[in-house]
Amino acid sequence: MINSDDLRFFRTVASNTSLAATARALNVTPPSITQRLQILENKLKLKLVDRHKRSISLTEEGVFLAERAALILAEMDDMHEAIYSQRNEVAGCLKVLAPLGFGRKYIAPLITEFQQQHQNLSVELQLSDNPDWSEKNSWDIIINIGELRDSTLKLSTLATNKRFLCASPQYIDKYGMPENPAQLRQHHCIALKENNEDVTMWKMQHRNTGSTESIRIIPQLSCNDGNVIKQWAMDGYGIISRSEWDVAKEINQGHLVRLLSDYELPQADIVALLNTDQRARAERTARFLTRLKEVIGAKPWYE
Known part of the structure; x- marks a missing residue:
């Protein structure tokens, strides 16, 4: 008779591409994985895994056991959660x-x-x-x-x-402060590539008049890491559009300066x-x- 430990073990086997990978996931030696798998197969009198030179594949019976194991273990976890919930734990x-x-x-x-x-x-x-x-x-x-x-x-x-446009004091000293969104086209802009968004279209609305403007920037630098583009901006390489949570500290400390404060970018x-x-x-x-x-x-x- 197999138990929940057997099911958890086989679920780990099924989720890895080789017995060596399973051993690494469980922090044990590969021979111990092989031995335990053989014991499980002997218990069931079924072959669960086909061994290849550098990988494994599940037999039809192995696929069935892996699917059932996932369902049973999920039900057990739900049961434990329900018991603890009764005690508000x-x-x-x-x-x-x-x-x-x-x-x-x-x-x-x-x-x-x-x-x-x-x-x-x-x-x-x-x-x-x-x-x-x-x-x-x-x-x-x-x-x-x-x-x-x-x-x-x-x-x-x-x-x-909020989202802010900002640049370093050194950049502003060298290239000047943009006075309106259109002037951003004349500046060095840096883009953060994330979430498959159109990161080169900067949209903003005037705080008083409500008029909106959309500016297509041509970034000279871009990266998918927010820390990198923030550091580039602080080093004086250009203007960035970043979330309030990420640049509030640097603005307060004077490492970055907020630009076009009469305009608001879409909230995030x-x-x-x-x-x-x-x-x-x-x-x-x-x-x-x-x-x-x-x-x-x-x-x-x-x-």
Whole structure:
């Protein structure tokens, strides 16, 4: 008779391309993986895996077991979560997806703090500026900044977040301060390539008149890493458009100067996206969302 440990072991085997990769994932030796797989096959009197020179493939029976194992283990996790929920305890696995730079700076520290407070909880954090939205339902919470990719998810605003045009004092001393959006075409502009957005079209609205202007910049420098383009701007190489959360500190310290302050760029609010409504939300998700609102809502980038 096989048990839940066998199912978890085989799920790991099925999710890797070789027994060596499985051994690395479980931090054991390859011979021990081979031995354990043989014991499992002997228990079932079935061949589950075809071994190739540098890879493995599942037999028909192996595919069936992997699929059933995933369902059974998910049901067991749900059962454990339900038991803990009856006691108002936080347990299970909290899965969070967040943008790379923001997630590294603000979400990762929050997650370690939250997990340390709830010892029956494990947390999976993935950081990506170009996530696979087809897997949206596999996450408990998705942190999103700016344009929303999916309107079917439940939205909870964590903090308002403006976008600023800015450059270093050295750049302004050398090239001058643009007085209107059209003059941006005469300046060195830097683009951040992320989320498949049209990053070379800068749209802005005059604060007093409400008139809008769209300027197509021709960036001399571009990168998919926000830290890189911010450093380029501070080094005097050009003008950037960045989120308030990312440049507020540098503006306050004088390393960057905000440009065209009479104009506003589209907001890029920081939100949490969830695939369940409040009543169906697991305790771990509900409590972490509350903590997110407390910390991110206070705008720690101004501290």
